[in-house]
Amino acid sequence: MSKKTHVTATLNGETVEFLCEPRHSLLEVLRDTLQMTGAKEGCNNGNCGACTVMLNGRPVNSCLVLGVEAEGATLETVEGIASHAHLHPIQQCFLEGAALQCGICTPGFLIAAKALLEQNPNPSEHEIRFKLANNLCRCTGYDKIVKAVQAAALELQKAAP
Amino acid sequence: MPVVFIPTPMRDLTGGEATVTVEGEFVRDVIDALDRRYPGIKDRLCRGDALVPGLQVCIDDTMTRRGLNARLAPQSEVHFLPPIGGG
Amino acid sequence: MAHTEELYLGKKSYNVIGTRPIRHDGADKVTGKAVYTSDLHLPNLAHGKILRSPHAHARIKSIDVSEALQVPGVFAVVTHDDFPDLENKVANLGEAGMVNLLELGANCLAKGKVLYKGHAVAAVAAASTHVAEEAVLKIKVEYEVLPSVTWVLDAMAPTAPILHENLRTDFMGKKEDKPTNVALHLQFEKGNIAEGFQSADVIVEREFKTASVHQGYIEPHVTVALWNEDSRLKIWTSTQGSFVCRQQVAELLGIAVSQCVVVPCEIGGGFGGKIAVYLEPVAALLSRKCGRPVKMSMQRNEVFEGTGPTPGSFMRVKIGAKKDGTLVAGEAWLAYDCGGFPGGVIGPGCMCVFSCYEFPNAKVDGFDVLNNKPHTQAYRAPGATQAAFACEQVIDELAAKLNIDPIEFRLKNAAKEGTRRVDGPVYPRVGFIECLEAAKNSPHWKTPLTGKNRGRGIAAGFWFNIGCASSCSASVNDDGRVTLVEGSTDIGGSRTSIAMQLAETLGIGAHDVQPQVADTDSVGYTFLTGGSRVTFATGLAAYQLGLDLQGQMKQRAAEIWGCGADTIKVENGNYSHNGHTLSFKQLAAKVAENGLPPVVGRASVAPEGSTNAFGVHIADVEVDPETGKVTVLRYTSVQDAGKAIHPSYVEGQLQGGAVQGIGWALNEEYFYDDKNQMRNASFLDYRMPTCLDVPMIETIIVEVPNPTHPYGVRGVGETPIVAPPATIANAVHAATGCRMTSLPISPPVLWKAISTKA
Numbered sequence A: 001m002s003k004k005t006h007v008t009a010t011l012n013g014e015t016v017e018f019l020c021e022p023r024h025s026l027l028e029v030l031r032d033t034l035q036m037t038g039a040k041e042g043c044n045n046g047n048c049g050a051c052t053v054m055l056n057g058r059p060v061n062s063c064l065v066l067g068v069e070a071e072g073a074t075l076e077t078v079e080g081i082a083s084h085a086h087l088h089p090i091q092q093c094f095l096e097g098a099a100l101q102c103g104i105c106t107p108g109f110l111i112a113a114k115a116l117l118e119q120n121p122n123p124s125e126h127e128i129r130f131k132l133a134n135n136l137c138r139c140t141g142y143d144k145i146v147k148a149v150q151a152a153a154l155e156l157q158k159a160a161p
Numbered sequence B: 001m002p003v004v005f006i007p008t009p010m011r012d013l014t015g016g017e018a019t020v021t022v023e024g025e026f027v028r029d030v031i032d033a034l035d036r037r038y039p040g041i042k043d044r045l046c047r048g049d050a051l052v053p054g055l056q057v058c059i060d061d062t063m064t065r066r067g068l069n070a071r072l073a074p075q076s077e078v079h080f081l082p083p084i085g086g087g
Numbered sequence C: 001m002a003h004t005e006e007l008y009l010g011k012k013s014y015n016v017i018g019t020r021p022i023r024h025d026g027a028d029k030v031t032g033k034a035v036y037t038s039d040l041h042l043p044n045l046a047h048g049k050i051l052r053s054p055h056a057h058a059r060i061k062s063i064d065v066s067e068a069l070q071v072p073g074v075f076a077v078v079t080h081d082d083f084p085d086l087e088n089k090v091a092n093l094g095e096a097g098m099v100n101l102l103e104l105g106a107n108c109l110a111k112g113k114v115l116y117k118g119h120a121v122a123a124v125a126a127a128s129t130h131v132a133e134e135a136v137l138k139i140k141v142e143y144e145v146l147p148s149v150t151w152v153l154d155a156m157a158p159t160a161p162i163l164h165e166n167l168r169t170d171f172m173g174k175k176e177d178k179p180t181n182v183a184l185h186l187q188f189e190k191g192n193i194a195e196g197f198q199s200a201d202v203i204v205e206r207e208f209k210t211a212s213v214h215q216g217y218i219e220p221h222v223t224v225a226l227w228n229e230d231s232r233l234k235i236w237t238s239t240q241g242s243f244v245c246r247q248q249v250a251e252l253l254g255i256a257v258s259q260c261v262v263v264p265c266e267i268g269g270g271f272g273g274k275i276a277v278y279l280e281p282v283a284a285l286l287s288r289k290c291g292r293p294v295k296m297s298m299q300r301n302e303v304f305e306g307t308g309p310t311p312g313s314f315m316r317v318k319i320g321a322k323k324d325g326t327l328v329a330g331e332a333w334l335a336y337d338c339g340g341f342p343g344g345v346i347g348p349g350c351m352c353v354f355s356c357y358e359f360p361n362a363k364v365d366g367f368d369v370l371n372n373k374p375h376t377q378a379y380r381a382p383g384a385t386q387a388a389f390a391c392e393q394v395i396d397e398l399a400a401k402l403n404i405d406p407i408e409f410r411l412k413n414a415a416k417e418g419t420r421r422v423d424g425p426v427y428p429r430v431g432f433i434e435c436l437e438a439a440k441n442s443p444h445w446k447t448p449l450t451g452k453n454r455g456r457g458i459a460a461g462f463w464f465n466i467g468c469a470s471s472c473s474a475s476v477n478d479d480g481r482v483t484l485v486e487g488s489t490d491i492g493g494s495r496t497s498i499a500m501q502l503a504e505t506l507g508i509g510a511h512d513v514q515p516q517v518a519d520t521d522s523v524g525y526t527f528l529t530g531g532s533r534v535t536f537a538t539g540l541a542a543y544q545l546g547l548d549l550q551g552q553m554k555q556r557a558a559e560i561w562g563c564g565a566d567t568i569k570v571e572n573g574n575y576s577h578n579g580h581t582l583s584f585k586q587l588a589a590k591v592a593e594n595g596l597p598p599v600v601g602r603a604s605v606a607p608e609g610s611t612n613a614f615g616v617h618i619a620d621v622e623v624d625p626e627t628g629k630v631t632v633l634r635y636t637s638v639q640d641a642g643k644a645i646h647p648s649y650v651e652g653q654l655q656g657g658a659v660q661g662i663g664w665a666l667n668e669e670y671f672y673d674d675k676n677q678m679r680n681a682s683f684l685d686y687r688m689p690t691c692l693d694v695p696m697i698e699t700i701i702v703e704v705p706n707p708t709h710p711y712g713v714r715g716v717g718e719t720p721i722v723a724p725p726a727t728i729a730n731a732v733h734a735a736t737g738c739r740m741t742s743l744p745i746s747p748p749v750l751w752k753a754i755s756t757k758a
């Protein structure tokens, strides 16, 4: 067992500190050390997107990031999307549009969709499909996920000043 | 009387008959009656006091899990089929 | 003649059923709060890891665990020898079928021989996953490598390496006498096929093959077991059926079922692959040895190599028809592999191959064949998709030869009430004709497809409904809301479809019912989530529970009003007598105010299984002749749902099944090298569809009520995957003129077919 490193980061707006071994992935740190289990593990090698989190404003597969790389970083996970007891419009649209069945892929899709809409508030269907192609869903066939993101885009545009 | 549909591989015992009409209120009775007429068929259908593991009884269009204890109507058809599970 | 009693109420309008409320567990699942098994953290938790076979087939000469036990942080090691003696006993897992315990145990931890690469051999529990991973590498296993076989026809050959020396073919009760890999030979016959084919004007015969594919659930298998000093075993796990899991574990460990409680956590997909146990008994053994809770989870390559897949197959199908399009004879020869242990899905394959049509004469032979792959498991309508891939292409070809529109051809021969199936039984009321009509009238079918290299295909599919036992209970709160406790693990929104049926029965709102999926100590026996049964059977239990609650509410109202319970009228949740009326909520409040006994209800049911739901799919594809890549341009899935309780989730089943089927059709396969090792055990190389690979999936829900359910529900979960590979293949044929008889229709295969045709 190698020596642990002390890491400080911002997670969903709060400062967190943790010790981690060099071999620990950010996903392991989030789930096992910080017990933020919203991000899921589907493959542990960068091919399913269930572990997607925001790292300094960009969506990443947290299974491919080392815990030590989070030093000084700003992280956002699915636990940080809703605010003040209110669901974010993307979450609301996923629920209203039945865009989840088993729900294991949902945290990853929500983060990826939020990142997409922050970057491109009015994406075409193709742009949505292109940007969400990092995330696998085995249950829904994607139809309702894409439609939920389209609905969320409209909601967010309505809400924008 | 109930009509028993004989699974194809067992028709060597029934002289090629595909369906046999026998008396019986329960599947168990029907099998006993069959075995009296075509000795050996019970051995193929049952193990101990139950159907062999690879078979399920279907009465008319209903796949029943009651096996030998399933009750028959006077005009029931009795089929022996592989069990259906599912995903 | 129907055997089961008619339960359909024939209601013309509903308050709750058919609406689209937000699912009850929705907020948990979009905020990351829902607890899946791997989210559990227990005090003093140990982490387990499995050592797996590097060989496809080998005898285990010895296992030496001593070095592994020396690794600091290692708590325990187990092998097959830690199981109690498992005689050759067959456990009746209810409708999960009969399971040979010796084989189930030998699949969880190999006994004497490894039968596929990835077969579990030993397991370690340690302070962390990393330590456990290091320790399993220190276990020394001496193997004698044996010749292996993975292609089903090779495995049937007389010279094939034999997996189980004592196995003999079972020909429906008749045992053959030679060692073989053919575990089972099934046969069905109807009419006389020789005469049938003689009377045919056109005959088409083709051979087909399909590769093994995996269910592909995104959540890997994961379990936590705690074997307490008082010998109570508690298991938290990702399973499709907590009671079925409990039974398997108890039988394997030789304990009473009541000694074991299984807590179903949220489950990240199953599709049939999370019924058999893999990790649960192993984690339990480790826990008993080390006195701590033990968590085990698989990595993705372990999921591919150690669990799942659905059979690879070889099929020959021959069908004859008259000039006017009447089918006169069909013959099918199906060989499905079952992996390392007997008991695959050839039975339903044989029962489904000709299930969509009226065949006066037909014969089906089916073979369950052992080979060096993981033991196959159910995957949505197990066995039916392969069979439909074969049959529906032959049907397509016949229609073309006879110059008859493919929908008209199917309509002419469609199975309907009264049709005698090839396997014997006669269909009750089914909705295949209605589905074909809906497809014919769909916007998709009515819009002509134009453009180069494009083609449209259509195909049909069928699956059963297995019925089986379900239980639930409920209590009425003072505020009129009802707490529902049920036992069906919720994989796709079933809490809500069950709660809605209770709400409908009681005349209250969908969100006036709060459903909860309980552990095996807290609810009556409930069979697994699968077999298209939950909305049907647990829904039926919820309906009866509603009647029970309603009866008690009437009694309470009678006490309040001082009248006879039978004089109280109930309509839309309002209880009235002699000019007094109380709503359900008002009455619930009065029960508490008046100190009357609380209203607590329960129901348990065990409906029988039946034939069930048909589907018809339409696909438009475009083929790139340069690369052989197929793009799906448009896709429509039509299915008879009986009655759609929550239409969004019915659509979701249709859409999800279609996309899984598209993956099966175009990309997914277990790719074996010459040592019979799987070479693509990752999501990168085992290509499941992403959202960029598919279009929107249009759905048409047909509702031909199921006579055996009060609201007419048919199960919908499995039929959606049956038709897609055939549909895509028929579309590819229309686009290219190439009849693709093997799955997957991957770019290199199709490119080759196009190039050699030209």
Ligand code: FES
Binding pocket: A040, A041, A042, A043, A044, A045, A046, A047, A048, A049, A050, A051, A052, A061, A062, A063, A064
């Ligand atoms: S778990 Fe990180 S991409 Fe799959």
Ligand code: FES
Binding pocket: A099, A100, A101, A102, A103, A104, A105, A106, A136, A137, A138, A139, A140, C218, C268, C269
């Ligand atoms: S909802 Fe199950 S994987 Fe997406």
